[in-house]
Amino acid sequence: MPSDTLEAPAAIRELSYAEAAREALAQAMEADERVFLFGEDVGVYGGAFGVSGDLVHRFGTDRVIDTPISELGIAGAAVGAAITGMRPVLEIQFSDFVTLAMEQIVNQAAKIRFMFGGKASVPMVVRLPGGSGTGAAAQHSQSLEAWFAHVPGLKVLQPSTPYDAKGMLLAAIDDPNPVLIFEHKLLYKTKGHVPAEAYRVPIGQAAIRREGADITIVGSSIMALKAQAAAERLAAEGISAEVIDLRSIRPIDFTTIAESVRKTHRLLVVYEGVKTMGIGAEISAMIAESEVFDFLDAPIIRLGGADAPIPYNPVLEKAAVPQEDDIVAAATNLVRRGEA
Amino acid sequence: MSARKTDEIAGAGLKPNQRPELAALDDETVARALTRMHLIRKFEEAAEASYMRGLIHGTMHLSIGQEASAVGTTLPLEAHDYILSTHRGHGHCIARGAEPKLMFAEFFGKETGYCKGRGGSMHIADVEGGNLGANGIVGGGLPIAVGVGMSIKAQKNGRVCMVFFGDGASNEGAFHEALNMASIWKLPVVFVCENNKYGMSMDIGRAMAVANVADRASAYAMPGHCLDGNDLAGVAAVAREAIAQARSGGGPSLIECKTYRWRGHSKSDRNLYRTKEEIEEWRSQDPIRRLEAELKAHDRFDAAALIKLEEDAQREIDSAVEFARTCPDPDPKDLTRDVYAL
Ligand SMILES: Cc1ncc(C[n+]2csc(CCOP(=O)(O)OP(=O)(O)O)c2C)c(N)n1
Numbered sequence: 248m249p250s251d252t253l254e255a256p257a258a259i260r261e262l263s264y265a266e267a268a269r270e271a272l273a274q275a276m277e278a279d280e281r282v283f284l285f286g287e288d289v290g291v292y293g294g295a296f297g298v299s300g301d302l303v304h305r306f307g308t309d310r311v312i313d314t315p316i317s318e319l320g321i322a323g324a325a326v327g328a329a330i331t332g333m334r335p336v337l338e339i340q341f342s343d344f345v346t347l348a349m350e351q352i353v354n355q356a357a358k359i360r361f362m363f364g365g366k367a368s369v370p371m372v373v374r375l376p377g378g379s380g381t382g383a384a385a386q387h388s389q390s391l392e393a394w395f396a397h398v399p400g401l402k403v404l405q406p407s408t409p410y411d412a413k414g415m416l417l418a419a420i421d422d423p424n425p426v427l428i429f430e431h432k433l434l435y436k437t438k439g440h441v442p443a444e445a446y447r448v449p450i451g452q453a454a455i456r457r458e459g460a461d462i463t464i465v466g467s468s469i470m471a472l473k474a475q476a477a478a479e480r481l482a483a484e485g486i487s488a489e490v491i492d493l494r495s496i497r498p499i500d501f502t503t504i505a506e507s508v509r510k511t512h513r514l515l516v517v518y519e520g521v522k523t524m525g526i527g528a529e530i531s532a533m534i535a536e537s538e539v540f541d542f543l544d545a546p547i548i549r550l551g552g553a554d555a556p557i558p559y560n561p562v563l564e565k566a567a568v569p570q571e572d573d574i575v576a577a578a579t580n581l582v583r584r585g586e587a
Numbered sequence: 588m589s590a591r592k593t594d595e596i597a598g599a600g601l602k603p604n605q606r607p608e609l610a611a612l613d614d615e616t617v618a619r620a621l622t623r624m625h626l627i628r629k630f631e632e633a634a635e636a637s638y639m640r641g642l643i644h645g646t647m648h649l650s651i652g653q654e655a656s657a658v659g660t661t662l663p664l665e666a667h668d669y670i671l672s673t674h675r676g677h678g679h680c681i682a683r684g685a686e687p688k689l690m691f692a693e694f695f696g697k698e699t700g701y702c703k704g705r706g707g708s709m710h711i712a713d714v715e716g717g718n719l720g721a722n723g724i725v726g727g728g729l730p731i732a733v734g735v736g737m738s739i740k741a742q743k744n745g746r747v748c749m750v751f752f753g754d755g756a757s758n759e760g761a762f763h764e765a766l767n768m769a770s771i772w773k774l775p776v777v778f779v780c781e782n783n784k785y786g787m788s789m790d791i792g793r794a795m796a797v798a799n800v801a802d803r804a805s806a807y808a809m810p811g812h813c814l815d816g817n818d819l820a821g822v823a824a825v826a827r828e829a830i831a832q833a834r835s836g837g838g839p840s841l842i843e844c845k846t847y848r849w850r851g852h853s854k855s856d857r858n859l860y861r862t863k864e865e866i867e868e869w870r871s872q873d874p875i876r877r878l879e880a881e882l883k884a885h886d887r888f889d890a891a892a893l894i895k896l897e898e899d900a901q902r903e904i905d906s907a908v909e910f911a912r913t914c915p916d917p918d919p920k921d922l923t924r925d926v927y928a929l
Contacts, residue, residue: 319761320730320764323730327671328735351727354724359720361925
């Protein structure tokens with residue numbers, strides 16, 4: 248294959264997001280005996296979204312452990328295993344159920360290192376399938392990542408591609424801190440290029456998915472993909488949008504956002520979580536507090552989820568979170584405003 | 588409590604009429620236990636005095652009156668075993684061998700404390716010493732103990748994890764989830780409930796549908812032992828069994844020590860929910876004096892030897908307070924130092 252081709256070489260492997268995450272788990276377990284998987288129905292069932300798949304047959308029931316329906320209990324067990332030398336990877340079946348495990352994640356996992364004066368670490372990973380779009384309604388569709396990003400001591404990731412699903416999970420397992428990975432349920436079947444080796448995507452580094460000059464659109468998880476699709480349409484209308492995929496909510500890569508805004512002078516933040524008190528507010532405030540504020544030609548716009556639980560009705564469900572059309576409209580509006 | 592035949596205790600140098608539980612503890616072990624009980628009581632008295640003198644801020648939860656359960660349950664543990672403790676955790680810490688001067692330093696918020704002043708009374712941990720932390724959340728340590736048990740099993744290192752909690756904590760979901768998981772996976776965990784009859788002001792009679800916390804063990808198919816928690820030797824005997832069972836792969840047990848805290852729940856307690864008579868009744872069952880009286884009755888220690896143990900403990904506590912007082916405060920520029928591991 249000539250190296251200057253724009254086409255993907257035929258040898259490139261495509262995996263789904265779920266397969267990519269599974270490959271990361273398998274490689275981590277092969278490389279390190281301390282790694283084990285833990286969660287409801289992760290064994291022969293293969294995980295509610297198929298992420299663990301056949302791992303129980305490859306690694307046995309001592310390392311791929313089906314747990315009772317005891318979210319608080321299993322999150323706590325992960326904490327205990329982590330502080331005594333293991334590397335637990337816990338699956339919370341739907342991210343919504345993390346509400347039952349908040350105590351252990353927020354009060355124990357996030358605090359132990361600090362409270363103990365640095366004498367213990369909690370190297371655990373929690374995988375949380377989240378997000379709307381499956382018709383599962385209010386208690387199975389939330390985007391709760393901002394809650395955890397508010398807690399010092401936790402790291403919060405949101406991979407959007409199969410490549411990142413694998414590389415960020417491997418980085419999270421290496422990380423000596425508690426790391427929460429919010430995986431969007433609608434992304435599990437999406438396919439993409441995933442190298443076979445065990446590579447890492449550094450935590451805390453955003454990715455510039457598309458370069459542009461007129462406006463910066465920041466999103467993560469499925470919103471980064473929607474923003475890219477929107478950017479293609481905007482390009483057809485003569486608007487050049489730069490798309491930043493945050494990938495990591497905490498730590499957040501403010502440098503990449505700031506550099507982009509310095510260049511484009513406009514910022515649109517898109518996220519699926521409820522708009523109020525969310526990630527958009529934080530990014531807006533970071534810009535407002537920094538010298539980059541002076542580079543803005545237009546107000547910052549937040550496009551977030553409605554201030555409502557996710558509804559069951561498909562029309563309402565779609566309306567409850569930003570869609571591609573909303574991003575196109577908001578970006579167009581913002582660029583025109585800046586020009587006026 | 589299960590009855591034990593005297594002839595089970597081989598070579599213990601049984602003196603006439605001595606209970607097998609006490610006879611099973613040699614003089615050195617008894618002296619260590621008594622010293623630790625004194626250290627706990629005097630640590631807490633000194634903590635209280637320091638608070639009154641304005642040397643300590645925040646609050647504290649004293650376990651004066653509960654010393655026999657902390658020391659008795661931990662006595663048969665080995666050096667590499669783990670414990671997890673509660674908000675009322677000074678006793679467990681000392682029972683496990685923590686140094687009072689480093690505990691006081693933590694209590695006083697000093698950089699030299701066990702947690703560099705970040706944890707304080709409610710979060711003292713001595714990770715190297717196997718103490719994985721006190722806990723400000725009622726029931727918080729119970730699920731963590733399950734994970735520690737999993738870790739021990741996976742690493743096949745033969746250790747045991749003992750986790751303390753109160754009667755109040757046994758009404759939390761965390762208790763039930765933890766006992767169930769520890770039992771289905773036969774983990775090397777010993778659950779120790781210190782039943783001091785109250786969760787703050789809520790008495791167990793109003794808070795629990797069963798009479799004893801130990802009754803709940805049957806729901807998780809594990810042995811439940813309901814003990815006189817003020818009897819050091821009796822507590823140690825049952826703990827030894829439970830620890831041996833856990834270590835040999837026999838799975839978890841639930842030990843309930845019925846005891847009493849002489850002081851209020853914390854510094855803000857106005858003690859409106861219990862009577863002076865009740866407190867007096869329990870003070871008359873002081874676990875330290877009970878043990879001393881029994882040792883004297885069996886001619887194992889004379890009065891002078893017992894007094895010396897107590898005085899030595901007092902001296903250690905006095906110098907611990909002095910040490911902590913003179914230690915440096917943490918530097919505010921290090922505030923975010925240990926939020927993340929690098
Ligand atoms: C989850 C939680 N709920 C409430 C409290 C407030 N609180 C602290 S100690 C306590 C009573 C606990 O009673 P028990 O478990 O019996 O322990 P004891 O104080 O008697 O040793 C309460 C209600 C807390 N710290 N954590």
